[in-house]
Amino acid sequence: MxxxxxxxxxxxxxxxxxxxxxxxxxxxxxxxxxxxxxxxxxxxxxxxxxxxxxxxxxxxxWDSPDGKATLWHSSAHLMAEALESFYPGVKFGIGPPVEGGFYYDVDLGKNSISSDDFKKIEDKMLELARQSNTYTRKEVSKRDAIKYFEEKGDEYKLDLLKDLEDGQITFYTQGNFTDLCRGPHIPNTGYIKAVKLLNIAGAYWRGDETKKQLTRIYGITFPKQSLLQEYLVMVEEAKKRDHRKLGKEMELFTFSEKVGLGLPLWLPKGAMLRERLESFLRKAQLKSGYVPVVTPHIGNKQLYVTSGHYEKYGKDSFQPIRTPAEGEEFFLKPMNCPHHCEIYKSKPYSYKDLPVRLAEFGTVYRYEQSGELHGLTRVRGFTQDDAHLFCRPDQVKKEFIKVIDLVLYVFRALDLTEFTAQISLRDPENKAKYIGSDENWDKAEKAIIEAAAEKGLKTVVEIGEAAFYGPKLDFMVKDALGRKWQLGTIQVDYNLPERFELEYTGSDNKKHRPVMIHRAPFGSLERFVALLIEHCAGNFPMWLAPEQVIILPVSDHYMDYAKKVCTLLNNSDIRALVDERPEKVGRKIRDAEVKKFPFMLIVGEKEQETGTVSVRKHGGEDLGVKKVEEFRDYVMKEIEEKIASFEEVNAG
RNA sequence: GCCGAUGUAGCUCAGUUGGUUAGAGCUACUGAUUUGUAAUCAGUAGGUCGGGGGUUCGAGUCCCUCCAUCGGCUCCA
Structure with missing residues (x-):
């Protein structure tokens, strides 16, 4: 036993x-x-x-991520079996489960496949699933495994086998399909009750652009038919939150082919929203000891040669701008740090002057491959809420904590509660990849880990994900469709101070090198707004909403009163307007709902007589009749609480 | 950039196997209606069917090409 x-x-x-x-x-x-x-x-x-x-x-x-992954992994094998039945001789790459389903990379040889073929493949998969074929595990020697795939002529599996150790190799077979696989798998195909193939894409073998491009087929399966229906509904709902759709509907931003790919045009409502975000952060930064700087949109090539960015990212930059007579070379600014380093260098510092915190909403331009562009989340021109802190090594941890406070302050004001904090450390096995002394790295990594722990952040540690110049902490947020994006970031950097030969005079009267911290709570305004739209489905926190209140007179007779109410609110900096159309109230309410006004004020005879407004919140909640001044105070209080000053929030 | 899909009015979409002047709803504009918590009625305007080329007596529809958009190209059997 x-x-x-x-x-x-x-x-x-x-x-x-x-x-x-x-x-x-x-x-x-x-x-x-x-x-x-x-x-x-x-x-x-x-x-x-x-x-x-x-x-x-x-x-x-099914309730556990590993359980789902097992079903999906087995589903990938099932799809492979279906594919093999339609396309004999098809070769298989890898077929893993992923978040939200699975895929299999296949080489169809002369055949090609499109989404029109999905139906027949799905049907075949379901047919095979109903046979409840068992997944059988078998240990095989490396020699036998190689022999099997040589006979099958599958060079991809042979490539994979190269890296596997003899004695560790297993095959799994279900029905007529056998695959090299570590497992585990579900007991039999009968557990798969619903199948949906999602899309088809090209994917390079082993993610390497120089290798052959395989056809990747994505799918998802469920152990219950009803779960598929729920999933499809969920996907439809998610599409409604897409920032590209809402951004257009709400007139926040647009793109123009003439202006260029990946270059967003902010419309008045979007621009005002951006400005509110900026001024909100500016205020907090001022209180937090940052000083503003402004730097130009282009920089001499030499600047980026010094920073090392030219060598590393030169090809991902817009090509040089040359002066006509002198032939000088300039690049559109791909980042602000080199400029800020030069600002630091403009005068000598004592150890008592540090930290120096230079902040700038700096617009930068980076070449992204056309296929990589995506709404506002991946663009070619964007504005970072950038700042660089120059501090002594002993100040790193304290500064780091202060930055975390700032990021959390920002997230709180925007109701962004669902994020993960990722600590990226260097790979200790591969120190050559990184620059800077062991001592500094250890100190910086320790500082980040401790700082995150002290702030009670739920963190994920990723070994080997650090930048070559230092460890970092990133704030990751998912979009409506579950794709992960990096928003805020805090990075420690030993590289640029070295390259730019930055110094300060220590208490020992000797020159020392400062440590640099890059940080951006939003990351970029573009991406941040995109994620914010998706998170609140366009229903912004009231302090940010392009228009906060709409006043709906029941008929023309109450128009003057409506305008009076509007003026009163406007005088208190509440963004209000009157729906002056000769429409029925029902219509005005509907339109206001669609346009996502946080508050609707209905005014008619009763209200006019008593100096009140009838308050309806977006979504239909009725707050009843309030005195106009009472409503004004209510709104102002709500805004104040949300964007309470930085010291207030961080006092506790 | 590469693979796949898509591209018809400002928006959302119809448009049979190629066959007269390309349709609808919303929006906009005009008029009527003066309205109490998610759509009042009527009229008008709006399209070189993404651009270019080709096949055809005839192309929104078929072919080629370019452009843009969407999904994907890290997650190691």
């Missing part, structure tokens, strides 16, 4: 060689029907694979 320890610490005995499926059955039939895979001693395990020693066991169902 072996001892099995469950997640709740309960221990039960089972015969040696029992399986997760047997154990699930011993608990309940329902569980057995839902269990997709298992974790045995922390390792993913097929439910049908014997367990031979005392183990901890976790049964994985």
């Amino acid at each position: 072996i001892k099995i320890t469950f997640p709740d610490k309960a221990v039960r005995e089972y015969p040696e060689g029992t399986t997760a499926m047997d154990i699930a059955k011993s608990i309940s039939e329902g569980l057995a029907r839902n269990v997709l895979s298992a974790k045995v001693n922390g390792k993913l395990w097929d439910t049908t694979r014997p367990i031979t020693e005392d183990s901890t066991l976790e049964l994985l169902t």
Whole structure:
């Protein structure tokens, strides 16, 4: 007998060689029907694979990410089987589960495939699923594995086999399909009840542009038909939040082919929104010891040679602008840091002067491949809410904490609660990739980790993801469709101070090198606004809304009163306007709802007589009748609370 | 850039196997209606069917090409 320890610490005995499926059955039939895979001693395990020693066991169902991944991974194999039946001789690359489904990279040879073929592939997959074919695991020697794929003529699997160790290689077979695979898999194909192929894309073998491009087919499957329906509804809902759609509808920004790809044009309402964000941050930064600087949009090539950006990113920059007579070379500014370094250098500093915090809403331009452009989230010209802090090594941690405070302050004012903080450290196995002394790195990494812990951030640590010049902390947010984007970022940099030979005089009267911290709470205004739109579905926090209040007179007779109310609100800096159209109230309300006004004030005879307004919130909530002044104070208070000053928020 | 899909009025979409003057709703404009919590009625205007080339007696529809847009191109069997 072996001892099995469950997640709740309960221990039960089972015969040696029992399986997760047997154990699930011993608990309940329902569980057995839902269990997709298992974790045995922390390792993913097929439910049908014997367990031979005392183990901890976790049964994985659809409710766990690993359970989903197992179903999707098995689905990738199922799709491969379907594809092989239609396209004999098809070669397979990799077919992993991903967030939101799975894909398989295939080489169809002379055949090609399009979304028109999805239906028949889906049908075939469902047909194979209904056969409830078991996924069978088999250990094979490297020699046999190579032989198998040589016979099959699949060079991609052979390429993968090169990196695998003999004795560690397993095959999985279901129905007529056998694949090189680590597993685990679901017990049989019958667990897959609903199939939806999503899209088709080109993907280079091993992500390498110089290698052959394979056809990648994305799909998603579910253990229940109803889950597919829910998923489709969810996707439709997400599309409604798309910032590209809402940005157009709400007249925030637009693009023009004539102006150029990836170069957003901010419309008046969007520009005002941007300005509000900027002034909000400016105010907080001023209180936080930043000083503003302004630098030009182009910089001499030599500047970027010094910074190292020319060598590393030269090809991702817009090509040089030359002066006609002198032939000098300038680049459109791809980042602000080199300029800021030169500002730092404009005068000598004592250790007592540090930290120096230079802030600029700097517009930068980067060449992005045309296919990479995406609404406001990936553009070629954008404005960073950039700042560079020059500090002593002993100040790094404190400064880092202050920056985290600032980022959290910004996120709070915008109701951005769903973000993850990612700490990117260097790969200790590969120190050659990075510049700077071990001592400085250790200090900086420790400072970041401690700073994040002190602020109680939920963090994910990524080893090897640091920039070559220093570790960083990024704030990641997902868009409506679940794609991850980086917003705020805080980065420690030892490289630029070195390259620009930045100095300060220490208490020892010797020259020392400052440490630089790059930081941008929004990241870029463009991307930030995009994500903000998707997060609030266009219903901005009131202090940001392009128009905050619309006054709806019941008929023309109350127009003068409506205008009076409007003026009163405007005088208190509340953005209000009157719907003067001779429409019915119902119509005006509907239009105001569609246009996402946070507040609607209905005024008619009753209100006019009593100096009141009837308050309806966006979404339909009725706040009842209020005195005009009372409503004004209510709105002002709500705004104040939301954008409480930086010191207030950080006092506690 | 590469792979795949898409491109008809300001917006959302119809438009049979190629066949007369390309349609609808919303928006805009004009007029009537003076209205109490998600769409009042009527009329008018608006399109070189993404650009260019070709096949055809005839192209929004078929072919080629260019452009733009959308999805993807890191997540290592």
